[in-house]
Amino acid sequence: MVTLLSAPRSLEDKNYMKLKQVIAAGILFSGAVLASDNSSEFVVEDIRVQGLQRVALGAALTHLPVQVGDRLNDFRISQMIRSLYDSSHFERIRVLRDGNTLIVEVRERPTISNITFDGNDDIKDEQLNQSLDDSDVRVGEPLDKTVLTSIETGLQDFYYSIGKYNADVTAMVTPLPRNRVDLKLVFEEGDAAEIKQINIVGNKTFSDEELLGQIELQFDTPWWDFMSETRYQKQKLTGDMETLKSYYMDRGYLKYNLDSTQVSMTPDKSGVYIALNVTEGDQYRVSEVELVGDLLGHEDTIERILPLRADTMYNLAEVTYTEEFISKYLGRYGYAYPEVTTIPEVNDEDKTVKLTMSVDPGKRIYVRRINFTGNEVTADEVLRREVRQMEGAALSNQALEASKSRLSRLTYMEEVEFETVRLAGEDDQVDVEFSVKEQPSGSFNAGIGYGDRTKLSLQAGIQQNNFLGTGKQVGINLNSVSYQKSASLSYTDPYFTIDGISLGGNVFFSEFDAGSANLVQYKNKRWGVGLNLGYPVNEYNRLNYGITYISNEISQLQTYEQIRAFYDTFADPNNPDAGIQFDAFELSLGWRRSTLNRGVFPTAGSSQSLSTKVSTPNSDANYYKFMLDTKFYFPLDRAQKWSILTRLEAGYGNGYDEVNGNDQTLPFWENFRSGGNDTLRGFENNTVGPRPIYRQPTTVTGPDGSQIALGPDSDTIADPIARRLRSVGGNAMVTGGVELIFPTPFLDEEYSNSVRTSLFVDVGNVWDTEFDLDRYSELAQSEQDKLVDYSDPGRIRSSYGLSVQWISPMGPMTFSFARTMSEEPGDETKFFSFNIGKTF
Known part of the structure; x- marks a missing residue:
């Protein structure tokens, strides 16, 4: 005879549904109704568990506090039922007796087969999945239906907190074969309650307008202010009350008090009225x-x-x-x-x-260990060498902040944070936990194309500042278009020694046909190899040295006036159409200082670099170049979301020594150029600066029938002048600008460190200090009118616009929209420009 020892417990039971808010009590007692004739004890001779599907018999028996040979009574049965329910595997349990055999009938909780959401706009699916996961509701796990009620209530409370009082959340469970279910959360969010009015009562010193201007909650905004937010949010109201308190207490009102807050709602729950009652007190x-x-x-x-x-x-x-x-x-x-x-x-x-x-001060604290998290690519030792806080040393906030700054200045780090974790049982030791977020540390390009001017083009290249997570810089680039073929390889180890001495080198080769690129006609075959060495002076300053061998072969040069003296110095007078060969050894020296808070998209600090290179006296061409680049970032708010950037780039170069009695000048391929994303936005790339001047001497027939040129040495100067629009550059350059950096509208906070938006003003000019307008003073006036004084540094160009920079997986990209404010005749302008591989 089988005797029922406990009544079945069902989640559908009406009495249980009324008590489901008291989950623990329902679990313990809803199924423990014992039959009146089962008060006698018995010794268990056998145990059988029926109804198991997913749960193994051994796992079920581990939750039974009864073994064969135990004496079973009403109290032990209650304990057994409670233990089985606590295992979270079962939603229904029946305990029966067949003679001295204990029979436990169970119905397992269904397994979740799928979880979907419908109608959720204010809450992302990722957030919902995380919330469910925190409540142990996930695919493949048994479903505890009692948890769904608390999830529904919690989600509705969230909607209430953001002013959506008509919102409703329903959990729908659909049974499937093999004791599985589909779980679907259906959302009816509705509209948020709008703030109809905010009243501040009791303020005498500050007007309503002044106080309302300090808080986030707004009402009655103008129609054109589409960025304003007028819906009621409880969290914002709490924050606004603290804002008002700070506003008063920061101005001496020590005894300011918010006496009461009333929030009333319209009957249809669509509008909210807020009243804040304050007591200002006196200034102290x-x-x-x-x-x-x-x-x-x-x-x-x-x-x-x-x-x-x-x-x-x-x-x-x-x-x-x-x-x-x-x-x-x-x-x-x-x-x-x-x-x-x-x-x-x-x-x-x-x-x-x-x-x-x-x-x-408390006790002096020492660092036991420094740990890193979040560096999936970068090796620990690459990060550790930037840390100035030592393990085993006394904890120093200054050293930690310096470590954070150095890590943040790495171009492959997007975010760096740290925290100190006190050790259990130790009141004078901590662990330092650095959490980092990496970002793309270089760029990759590969492609094939065809164009009217470029013909077939092939490109492939990689520039990596954190090669294989080692912190080393590697660059490989191959390029082939109709007017240029080039290849380059570069390598730099920033920590060649443990002291931070860097070692690097590069090899390059190119063949360039300027005429095919719509520039002044010449061909340049160029190759070289270089070596550089750098070492730190202190935390912020660094010196670099380098030597490079360069071979230049110039041919088919269509000489123009600005380079005629340079060309005539090196050309073979017996074969003026032959090419000219230059071999040069360049020595370089550079200084760099940086206090920037980040390596990419900084918002505070400054950077300065000054470099010079000079060809050695045994080189075929003797010249030198100086370059200065400085940037200052001034944050406008404590969060450093808004900043002002000022920048200045300047350069000057020239020749030294003489060749055949002629002063050497800067080789024309070393000229500075400007225009485009790197310098003056709104102008075509490399088009700002001096243009080539072509002077064609006229000829007459002499008494002997020969052609005599009427050039600079003739009594009659009638040489026609022609100018090209393309810039040839100059030996002096100054560009600068001011930018207002601000948060990118409509962009999630998580992308703020990889996308930057700014309003800018750019100014600058490129000029030639060796250009002498007086050389053309004897020309006919009509020809002189064609000339421009390219030695004048005051021919400033300027532009303004909007720039968006993005650190994409393929590398940094820059989009600029610009209008020119001042330009020179013949300048080529460009409203939209796009660039890959450069950030500001």
């Missing part, structure tokens, strides 16, 4: 600032540089900043967890407050 001034406690012998230093001063208006932000300042100062000496507490002594008679700052 700081009468005295006193430091007490243990300042580790640095009392005099701290008092001299203390930001908070007496006889100033009380400012809560200044008090907080001073507390943080003292904490950071002590943190430099290993006291990482000091307690700085400000005790105000208010004098209501004269409206002053004495601030006593009590300092307890």
Whole structure:
């Protein structure tokens, strides 16, 4: 005879549904209704579990607190049922007795086969999946239907917090064969309640308009302000109340108080009215600032540089900043967890407050271990060599911040953060956890194309600043178009030695046909090999040295006036159509200083670089070049989302020594050029600067029938002048600009470090200091009118516009929209430009 020892428990039971908010109680007692004739005990001789499908018999028996030979009674049966329900495998349990055999009938919870969402706009699928996963609701796991109610309630509470009071969330469970179910969350979000009015009551010193201008919640915005947000959000209201408190207390209103907040709703839940009742109180001034406690012998230093001063208006932000300042100062000496507490002594008679700052430095803290997370590509040792905090040394906030700055300046790091983790049972040791987020550290290009001018073109290249996660820089580029064939290989090890001495080199070759590129006609075959060495002077300064051998072969040169003297110096007078060969050894010296907060898209700090290269006296052409590049970033807010960038680039080059009695000049292929994304946006690439001048001497027939040129040495100067529009560059260059960097609209915060948007103004010019307009003074006036003084540095070009830079998986990309403000006749302008491989 089989006897029922417990009534079945069903989730569909009406009584249980009423009690499902009390989950634990339902689990423990809903199925424990014992039959009246089963109060007698019995000894268990056998145990059988029926209804198992997915759960193994052994796993089920581990949750049974009964074994063969045990004496079973009502209390032990209740314990057994509770233990089985606690296992979370079963949704229904029946306990029966057949003689002395214990029979446990179970129905397993169904397995989740699929989870879908419908109608969710304000919450992303990823967020929902994470929330369900935190509640142990995931595909392949058993479904606990009691959890769904709390999930529904939690999601509805979220919608209420953002002002959607008509929102509804329903969990739909669809049974499938083999005890499986589909879970679908259906959302009816509805519209958010709009703020109809915000009233501030009790304010006398500051007007409603001034106070409402400080908070995020808005109402009654103009129709054209489509960026404003007028829906009610509880979190924003809480933040706005703190904003108002800070606004008053930062201006001396020490006893400001928000007495009450009323939020009322229209009957249809579509509108919200908010009333804030405040008491402003009086303004207070700081009468005295006193430091007490243990300042580790640095009392005099701290008092001299203390930001908070007496006889100033009380400012809560200044008090907080001073507390943080003292904490950071002590943190430099290993006291990482000091307690700085400000005790105000208010004098209501004269409206002053004495601030006593009590300092307890705590114990000196030492670093046990430094760990890195998030570096999936970059090796630990590459990051560790940038860290200035040593393991085993006293913890120093200054060293940690310096370490963060150095890591952030790596061009393959997008974000760097750190935290100190105190060790359990140790009050003087911590671990430092650096969390980093990597970003694309180079660019890759490959392609094949055809164009009217370029004909068949092939490109392949890679530029990697973090090659295989080693921090080494490798570049390989191959290019073949109708007017140029080139190949280059470069390599730099920034830590050739442990002290940060770098070693690098490059090999390159190119054949260039300028005429096919719509430039002044000449062909240039060029190859070379270089070696460079660098070493750090200190944390912010670095020196670099280099030597490069270059071979240049110029042929088919269509000489123009600006390079005639240079060409005549080296050309063979007996064969003027022959090419000219140049071999040069270039020595280079460079200095670089950087205090930027990031290597890519910095928002604070500055960088300066000054470099020079000079060909050695034994080179065929003797010349030198100087280049200066400086940038300053000025953050406009504490979050450094808004910044001002000012930049200046300048260069000058010329020749030295003489050849055949002629002064050498800068070779024309070394000229500076400007225009395009790198310098002056709004102008075509490399088109700003001097144009080539062609002077064609006229000829007459002499008495003997020969042709005599009427050139510079004749009595009659009638040479016609022609100019080309393409720039040939110059030996001097200055460009600069100002940019307002701001958060990219409509872009998620997670992409803010890989996309940058800015408004810019660019100015600059390229000129030729060796150009002499007086050389053409004897020409006919009609020909002189065609000339421009290319030695004039005041022929400034300028432009303004919008720039968007993106660190894409293929490399950095720049999109610019620009209009010119000042230009010279013949300048080629360009409203939209696109560039790959350069960031600002």
